[in-house]
Amino acid sequence: MSLLNLCRGYKTISIIGLGKNTGKTVALNHLLSEINKEKIPIGITSIGRDGEDMDLVYDIEKPKIHVEKGTLIATTMELIYISSANVSIIEKTDYTSPLGDIVISKVESSGDIQIAGPQSISAIKDVSNKMLNIGGEFVIVDGAIDRKSSAAPSISDATIMATGGILSPDMDKVIEDTLHQVEVFSLPVIEDKESRSIIEGLMAQNKIAIIDKDLKINPINLQTALGGGKVLGERLDHKSKYVVVPGSLVKNTIKDLIDTTKIYKDIDIVIKDGTKIFINSRDWMKFKKQGIKVKVLNPINLIGITINPYCPNGPSFEPREFLNKMRKSISHIPVMDLVLEKSERM
Incomplete structure (x- = not known):
C-alpha cells in the first residue's frame, strides 16, 4: 500500500505516534522513499525532535531520517551541523526551540538529518507555509512523541497515525486504545x-x-x-x-x-x-x-494508520495476526505494517 497515494492532494500532512517506538520514523522514511522515487519537492519540519541516533529511554538504535537533494527542511542550525546531509540555508526564521534558532534550508546532497522545528502551532503553520511558498509541493510535519497536537486541523490537512505493541503487552488493549484515538479524531462536527x-x-x-x-x-x-x-x-x-x-x-x-x-x-x-x-x-x-x-468545530482527517508489532521492553506481537486484527477492527481507514509488507515483497 502506498503512503504517498494517501497523501496526494493535501498540502500539509502530519505523522504522529501514540507513543515511543510505534514506528513513526519508519512511516516518515517510507513516505520519503516513495516521494524520492517520484522526485517530488517537499518540505519537512517537526513539532518535537526526531532523527537522533539512540533512544535514550530504551537504549536502542533509532532509525535515521534520510533526505534527498532538493528537500526543504525547517530545523535548527545546531542540528544541521551534526547531520550528514549537505544543506544550504535559505532563511533564518524568527522562531527558536530548546535546541536553537529555526532555519529553513535546502538539501544539496543526500544524507541523514535531525529535525527539531518550532514549538507552537502557529509557528509550525508559518514555517510550513514558507516551505510551500518556496516550492514544496507539500509539507510533512513530524509529530513529537506521544504528542498529537500536530494532527490539529489548524496545522495539517491530513494525518497518518502510528501505533504499536509498545502501548501494552495485550494486543486487544492496543487495538482498543487505537480505536479510541480514531474515534476522538472523528467526533461529529457542529453543522449549524x-x-x-x-x-x-x-x-x-x-x-x-x-x-x-x-x-x-x-x-x-x-x-x-x-x-x-x-x-x-x-x-x-x-x-x-x-x-x-x-x-x-x-x-x-x-x-x-x-x-x-x-x-x-x-x-x-x-x-x-x-x-x-x-x-x-x-x-x-x-x-x-x-x-x-x-x-x-473541526474534525481531524485521519488518512492512514501504520502499526508496529515490536516492543523493545517486552513480548512482541505476531505481525500478520496483529495486522489482520487491527484491519478487522478499523475497516474504514487504511491500516498497514510497512515492515511486514516490505519483507513480503522481497
Missing part, C-alpha cells in the same frame, strides 16, 4: 452555521461559555475547564444547548460535571478538535454510556 460562528468567536477569545437554545451566550468566569466541571454543572439549566471549552477536555472535568447535574445529558460539549481530549479509552467509554456528548 450560526452556532459555529458564535462558538468560533468564543474559541478565538479563549472563553469558556454556555450557549442556550436561543443562542444566547452565558460566559463562565473560568480561565480553564480543568477543575471547572462543578462550576459548569451548576450553571447549566434546561435551556442550555452547548458548553464551549476552548482548551483541553480531561477526565475530572467530565466526572465533576456528571456528579453535579443530570442536565449534561441534554447538552453538547464543544471543543476545537480531537487533539484537545485527554481521556483514556476506558473512561471515555464509561462517559459515553452515561450520556456525555462531545462535538468539534
Whole structure:
C-alpha cells in the first residue's frame, strides 16, 4: 500500500505516534522513499525532535531520517551541523526551540538529518507555509512523541497515525486504545452555521461559555475547564444547548460535571478538535454510556494508520495476526505494517 497515494492532494500532512517506538520514523522514511522515487519537492519540519541516533529511554538504535537533494527542511542550525546531509540555508526564521534558532534550508546532497522545528502551532503553520511558498509541493510535519497536537486541523490537512505493541503487552488493549484515538479524531462536527460562528468567536477569545437554545451566550468566569466541571454543572439549566471549552477536555472535568447535574445529558460539549481530549479509552467509554456528548468545530482527517508489532521492553506481537486484527477492527481507514509488507515483497 502506498503512503504517498494517501497523501496526494493535501498540502500539509502530519505523522504522529501514540507513543515511543510505534514506528513513526519508519512511516516518515517510507513516505520519503516513495516521494524520492517520484522526485517530488517537499518540505519537512517537526513539532518535537526526531532523527537522533539512540533512544535514550530504551537504549536502542533509532532509525535515521534520510533526505534527498532538493528537500526543504525547517530545523535548527545546531542540528544541521551534526547531520550528514549537505544543506544550504535559505532563511533564518524568527522562531527558536530548546535546541536553537529555526532555519529553513535546502538539501544539496543526500544524507541523514535531525529535525527539531518550532514549538507552537502557529509557528509550525508559518514555517510550513514558507516551505510551500518556496516550492514544496507539500509539507510533512513530524509529530513529537506521544504528542498529537500536530494532527490539529489548524496545522495539517491530513494525518497518518502510528501505533504499536509498545502501548501494552495485550494486543486487544492496543487495538482498543487505537480505536479510541480514531474515534476522538472523528467526533461529529457542529453543522449549524450560526452556532459555529458564535462558538468560533468564543474559541478565538479563549472563553469558556454556555450557549442556550436561543443562542444566547452565558460566559463562565473560568480561565480553564480543568477543575471547572462543578462550576459548569451548576450553571447549566434546561435551556442550555452547548458548553464551549476552548482548551483541553480531561477526565475530572467530565466526572465533576456528571456528579453535579443530570442536565449534561441534554447538552453538547464543544471543543476545537480531537487533539484537545485527554481521556483514556476506558473512561471515555464509561462517559459515553452515561450520556456525555462531545462535538468539534473541526474534525481531524485521519488518512492512514501504520502499526508496529515490536516492543523493545517486552513480548512482541505476531505481525500478520496483529495486522489482520487491527484491519478487522478499523475497516474504514487504511491500516498497514510497512515492515511486514516490505519483507513480503522481497
